[in-house]
Amino acid sequence: MEHHNSNSIKLSQRILDKITQGEVTMRPRWHFVLKSGLLLTGIALLVLTIIFIVSLGFFVLHLSGVWFVPAFGWGGLGTFLRSLPWLLIGTALVFVGLLETLVSYYPFAYRRPLFFSAIGVVALVLVGGFFLAQTPIHRQLLLSAERGELPVGGDIYLGFGGQRFADVHRGVVTVVADEQFDMQTHNGGTIHVTVTPQTRFPFGLALETGDSVVVFGPLVQDSVQALGIGRIDSDGIQPQPFPYQRQIRFFQGRPSGPQ
């Protein structure tokens, strides 16, 4: 067959010629199976990575006490927004964009507006991240990092775990006195906390030594005039309401105390 003037040959014949001459061959079925397997693996790894990053963000917020400060009013909410781990949030958003790109190869994603799949992805990673943050995994990894036993990612934990914010302080109550108490922070320092009539106690106030607390207020030298005080569990996961009997004793002893 003459090929000098390929335009004069029918397109179908030209294509069949290329096929029979072996210029183009069919890709084997395993090629497509492998490709879709790699895509699925990539999506699964990305989802797990994003959930881990989001859960680390939740953990950092709990560890620093920032998670609880919105309960102390507008000032607390402002501090909360300023203290969010924006680096982690930015990293998670980049990965979410990557995940959206991979997911968009599937009809269930591209058949609907991007808005819906983005909402679905964000909801999935927020819920997944929140529940993962409730497990001891990050606390154990932080402890390992502090002991120098974490070969990979130790610096990340030490960096985020060691973060302290100007107006948010976490510690354990060591001394309780009238209108003030002392608390020991994670790094071993002591902060003197003064209670004023403007101090908010969204979770009640009947402190005893040994309680874990988060205190909201500006630190001047080693003292804080508290704008808000909350008792939390020792893991910093959630607020701890004071036992009813302890509240009764507290208010019987301080009839004109702030509340």
Add this chain to the structure above:
Amino acid sequence: MESLTDEAVVHKVQEGDSEAFGVLVERYEQKMLRYARKFLFGREDAEDVVQEVFLKAYANIKGFQASRRFSPWLYRIAHNEFLNTIHKRARLPVPFFDPDTLFPHPLSNESADRAVNENELRAALEHSLDKLDAKYREPLVLYFFEDLSYQEIAEVMQIPVSTVGVRISRGKQQLINRSPELRSAYGTP
């Protein structure tokens, strides 16, 4: 062979009957050439690009799932190949992200005015393709010249059906705004 559906012919090709692929080429050759000429503005190398489309279809034919229709699958390969051609020669910008795909849109009703004004619109489209925004051109070509449904266009372009409706509607509006005949046919000032 002529009585077999596209999907049945594809099955034969997948089983190793390469000659059967010629039947598919003959069935879609003219459609692909027309699509390429409209998409690529009557470029002289449209035939070469279409040949590349068919060769890619052949190379990837084992990835075609029997549960789907062959026509949108082939148009999808053509869509990608044409975009690559445009991108390589940098004649037109290829948008990375389209905000039209972000939020849901209500589907516009096409049936009422389509029957009455389709011929005028098709003629206007034929002469004004190069004046349309790139993102409106392709769905209009697929809808008016290739007779694909909104769902099929959505599969080819991998965008939501509602976005196809929005693009066709806006593309038509651009055409109407540029054509006095269409403006009077559609009763717009």
